[in-house]
Amino acid sequence: MPIVTYRDALNQALREEMQHDDRVFLMGEEVGEYNGAYKVSRGLLDQFGPMRVVDTPIAELGFAGIGVGAAMVGLRPIIEFMTWNFALLALDQVVNAAAKMLYMSNGQFPIPMVFRGPNGAALQLSAQHSQAWESWLAHIPGLKVVTPATPYDAKGLLKSAIRDENPVVFLEGEMLYNTKGEVPEGEEILIPLGKAERKRQGEHCSVIAHGKTVLIAIQVADALAKEGINLDVIDLRTIRPMDVEAIAESVKKTNRAVVVEEGWEMCGVGAQVVDYIQRECFDFLDAPVLRVHQADVPMPYAKNLERAAKPDAQKLTAAVRKVLYLE
Amino acid sequence: MAKKPPKSTSSKSNSELNHSFLRSMLLQRRFEERAAEAYALGKIGGFCHLYIGQEAISTGALSVLRPDDYVVTAYRDHGQALARGMTPRSVMAELFGRRDGCAGGKGGSMHLFDAKLNFLGGHGIVGGHIPLATGVAFAIKYRGGDQVCLCFFGEAAVNIGAFHEALNMAGLWKVPAVFIIENNRYGMGTEVSRAMANEDVNARAATYNIPAESVDAQDVFAVRDAVTRAVDRARAEKTPTLLEMRTYRFMGHSMSDAVSGTYRTKAELEQEMRRDPIILLHNRMTEAGEIDDAAYAKLDDEIKVEVQDAWDFADASPEPELEELYKNVVVESLVTSH
Ligand SMILES: Cc1ncc(C[n+]2csc(CCOP(=O)(O)OP(=O)(O)O)c2C)c(N)n1
Numbered sequence: 001m002p003i004v005t006y007r008d009a010l011n012q013a014l015r016e017e018m019q020h021d022d023r024v025f026l027m028g029e030e031v032g033e034y035n036g037a038y039k040v041s042r043g044l045l046d047q048f049g050p051m052r053v054v055d056t057p058i059a060e061l062g063f064a065g066i067g068v069g070a071a072m073v074g075l076r077p078i079i080e081f082m083t084w085n086f087a088l089l090a091l092d093q094v095v096n097a098a099a100k101m102l103y104m105s106n107g108q109f110p111i112p113m114v115f116r117g118p119n120g121a122a123l124q125l126s127a128q129h130s131q132a133w134e135s136w137l138a139h140i141p142g143l144k145v146v147t148p149a150t151p152y153d154a155k156g157l158l159k160s161a162i163r164d165e166n167p168v169v170f171l172e173g174e175m176l177y178n179t180k181g182e183v184p185e186g187e188e189i190l191i192p193l194g195k196a197e198r199k200r201q202g203e204h205c206s207v208i209a210h211g212k213t214v215l216i217a218i219q220v221a222d223a224l225a226k227e228g229i230n231l232d233v234i235d236l237r238t239i240r241p242m243d244v245e246a247i248a249e250s251v252k253k254t255n256r257a258v259v260v261e262e263g264w265e266m267c268g269v270g271a272q273v274v275d276y277i278q279r280e281c282f283d284f285l286d287a288p289v290l291r292v293h294q295a296d297v298p299m300p301y302a303k304n305l306e307r308a309a310k311p312d313a314q315k316l317t318a319a320v321r322k323v324l325y326l327e
Numbered sequence: 328m329a330k331k332p333p334k335s336t337s338s339k340s341n342s343e344l345n346h347s348f349l350r351s352m353l354l355q356r357r358f359e360e361r362a363a364e365a366y367a368l369g370k371i372g373g374f375c376h377l378y379i380g381q382e383a384i385s386t387g388a389l390s391v392l393r394p395d396d397y398v399v400t401a402y403r404d405h406g407q408a409l410a411r412g413m414t415p416r417s418v419m420a421e422l423f424g425r426r427d428g429c430a431g432g433k434g435g436s437m438h439l440f441d442a443k444l445n446f447l448g449g450h451g452i453v454g455g456h457i458p459l460a461t462g463v464a465f466a467i468k469y470r471g472g473d474q475v476c477l478c479f480f481g482e483a484a485v486n487i488g489a490f491h492e493a494l495n496m497a498g499l500w501k502v503p504a505v506f507i508i509e510n511n512r513y514g515m516g517t518e519v520s521r522a523m524a525n526e527d528v529n530a531r532a533a534t535y536n537i538p539a540e541s542v543d544a545q546d547v548f549a550v551r552d553a554v555t556r557a558v559d560r561a562r563a564e565k566t567p568t569l570l571e572m573r574t575y576r577f578m579g580h581s582m583s584d585a586v587s588g589t590y591r592t593k594a595e596l597e598q599e600m601r602r603d604p605i606i607l608l609h610n611r612m613t614e615a616g617e618i619d620d621a622a623y624a625k626l627d628d629e630i631k632v633e634v635q636d637a638w639d640f641a642d643a644s645p646e647p648e649l650e651e652l653y654k655n656v657v658v659e660s661l662v663t664s665h
């Protein structure tokens with residue numbers, strides 16, 4: 001099977017869906033002539049032309065709303081944010097327009113569109129450029145929120161997101177674009193939204209992760225396996241709707257869980273996961289569920305502080321050991 | 328189409344001013360050349376946007392200000408920080424992410440701050456700081472002061488809502504802000520004509536009833552003159568001004584962007600580099616007999632020593648203490664100080 005980067009897997013998804021449906025277009029900053037700030041849209045302008053690959057001014061609120069308007073009358077826009085930090089400027093359109101249009105119009109105006117771009121901290125980009133927004137967005141009824149961790153998932157989930165009849169928020173990992181994985185050629189991959197996937201099989205403790213933290217969870221699982229500790233790594237893949245069954249099935253088996261995420265603790269994704277666990281698995285738990293997340297501070301620039309602020313393998317390992325009463 | 332920028336008409340160009348301008352611009356240039364080197368060595372990380380080519384704007388504009396005036400700018404902020412009087416040591420240490428940096432290593436290249444110099448920061452979200460400038464100017468008027476607030480941003484920021492909202496209210500309420508567009512013709516890889524329906528800055532300003540001017544910003548005196556007129560108007564009449572500084576960035580957008588060959592040609596870059604603001608001033612001073620080769624070399628050497636000192640200082644400065652991670656998230660004291 002061909003080995004493809006996360007970036008190119010997304011590119012394949014965009015290309016295939018634009019070929020498949022001529023109502024699909026891509027709009028955003030530097031998506032065309034520059035081939036994308038992170039080169040996700042490389043070659044698309046050449047193939048599809050400037051009507052379908054549209055370079056915008058720096059005007060997030062405006063072009064997000066333009067996407068919603070186009071969706072209201074039958075197009076299927078893909079709006080790229082250079083990063084989700086800048087999408088904050090567009091949240092009014094995402095939340096007040098896209099997410100609610102179907103409901104406010106009592107079903108008359110579906111908004112089949114995708115808002116996508118890199119999310120989460122990269123390296124030393126400091127406070128305004130290092131943020132993970134999934135818990136904010138997952139709060140909103142009317143949106144679907146997707147966080148692919150691998151190239152395969154990135155492709156299959158993006159294709160499904162583009163075909164979905166709802167506004168889908170698609171959060172790519174800025175640090176994942178260069179990661180590689182198997183992506184089959186000439187085969188239609190459509191991964192249903194709302195389905196988690198077990199990335200490692202184990203009986204001692206569940207680790208529930210999404211996006212970039214799935215790679216951390218896999219790393220920790222592989223390391224601990226050598227010590228005979230087997231983790232059940234559940235990749236949520238979609239935050240909203242959340243695959244509660246997959247979480248419950250795993251925790252009922254392992255009786256222990258750690259939830260890891262890039263974002264902050266307060267009202268984070270992990271808080272929701274823990275709520276589901278206490279509701280669904282109360283009688284199965286052998287230890288309190290722990291969470292691993294970013295320190296409760298804006299991201300600092302200095303290398304050592306940034307390292308201390310971010311969730312990592314060491315912190316996750318410590319939490320797992322604690323849940324297993326090994327420490 | 329926009330009008331041709333007016334020629335500099337300054338008669339104030341005495342030799343002393345020339346020397347201080349040359350020094351200020353050369354310091355920024357040599358500082359950033361070394362910052363680029365430090366970036367390549369991994370001593371600086373993240374985003375690092377160089378100002379090389381645009382130094383006449385910071386130097387000319389900030390030469391007009393009083394110490395009690397205010398400055399707010401975007402992420403391309405090294406030049407303005409130095410021109411405002413922040414030490415190369417404190418800026419370099421910030422770029423290195425060290426304890427002695429102007430923000431203790433927490434901000435980095437894009438977020439330089441110095442409250443003592445009324446330097447209200449480098450800001451990373453395009454256009455996000457423009458309303459802050461209107462707010463600072465509002466506070467000046469509120470308190471009955473005669474200071475001004477200078478706000479710097481790129482031409483691409485003019486397309487974002489925050490710019491329009493901030494300028495409308497500045498024009499409506501007549502507050503002493505000077506909005507300075509640094510038009511280097513590109514917002515990342517997007518040339519201005521691909522992003523603006525109307526490139527005429529005067530038309531934009533007229534919408535908000537604000538006076539405007541376009542300036543050849545490779546000429547430090549043209550910058551100084553235009554900013555002087557704007558600042559005088561702001562102090563005396565509480566009228567905001569929009570200034571378009573026509574310039575060019577000689578480096579890539581940030582350290583990860585190609586200098587030329589993708590969205591702009593090498594020929595264009597070379598053409599523009601002939602109008603290097605430092606060379607223009609140096610030539611002018613040479614013609615006027617104000618500087619000779621030996622004096623220029625001496626000045627340059629002094630500056631290089633100063634920048635090397637900043638590098639050594641930054642390199643020797645320790646990393647921030649780990650407890651710093653949790654400090655200054657919120658104000659801890661319960662009593663506000665007056
Ligand atoms: C709201 C927002 N959108 C996108 C970005 C990414 N970005 C950073 S700088 C930049 C280009 C800005 O160009 P300009 O305003 O002309 O300033 P210059 O970099 O030329 O100094 C872009 C798109 C951002 N920081 N903020």
Ligand SMILES: [Mg+2]
Pocket residue numbers: 481482483509510511512513514515
């Ligand atoms: Mg620009």
